[in-house]
Amino acid sequence: MAKFVCAFLFMLVTTCVIQNVYAGGEGSLRPEQCAGACDVRCSATQYHKACETYCNYCCAKCLCVPSGTYGHKEECPCYANMKTKRGGPKCP
Template identity: 80%
Template sequence: MAKIVCGFLLMLAMTYAIQLVSAGGEGSLRPEQCPGACDYRCSATQYRKACLTYCNLCCNKRLCVPSGTYGHKEECPCYNDWKTKKGGPKCP
């Protein structure tokens, strides 16, 4: 019985983590979820500090972070719309 309960709790925790990380679409996150989602989004880049800065700005502005560590920018408008002075993407 204990194994079943532990398995169920593990499944719930994994489901929540997947929802947090793969959340996409404007307004799909709560403000307190932005740091964790951005931490995952920026986990594979060599420019971690800049990535976290702009990811958190985008997340706080539109309450979304694209799924995965790269790409999928169409899931969150801020990532497609916010450009640098040179016209490149500001958000990772």
Template identity: 65%
Template sequence: MARFSWAPFAFFFVLAVFTFAIQTVNAGGEGSLRLQDCPNACNVRCSQTQYKSACLEFCNYCCKRCLCVPSGFYGHTGECPCYDNIKTKEGKNKCP
């Protein structure tokens, strides 16, 4: 009778849990961040913009109010409704 090894199953289980944890962190969501997480999340969000200092300023402002930053470099604001609802006097989105 062949011996059954749990090692491959354990490896794939750990891999699946790790993958789910990474997706959950990146998915964001209202209130998913802590205040100290805002600078890092905004650095990622603003890393590909031409106007980095303005982007970081407004992103950090919005993150501190909503405790959320949408994933990616642009768009995806539906992940954070609070982030999406902060507007300028002219009615444009304040948060990058």
């Protein structure tokens, strides 16, 4: 009986860990989807290359990019809460 309980708990924990890894933590994006989401996010700025660099960095960490080209950061708290050394927003 103890072996059955241990095996069941092991399977339960393993399933939870796998779901958390594939769910992407906070966001629902997979890492390979970040480039496309950041293209949309940075499409309206004149600083396209810098915007994409920081957006891709933030997306890799949070697996989430807010919708639209500006604002809507409440959709991705991790993305919104990342700060520079000076305390300003890191993610566009």
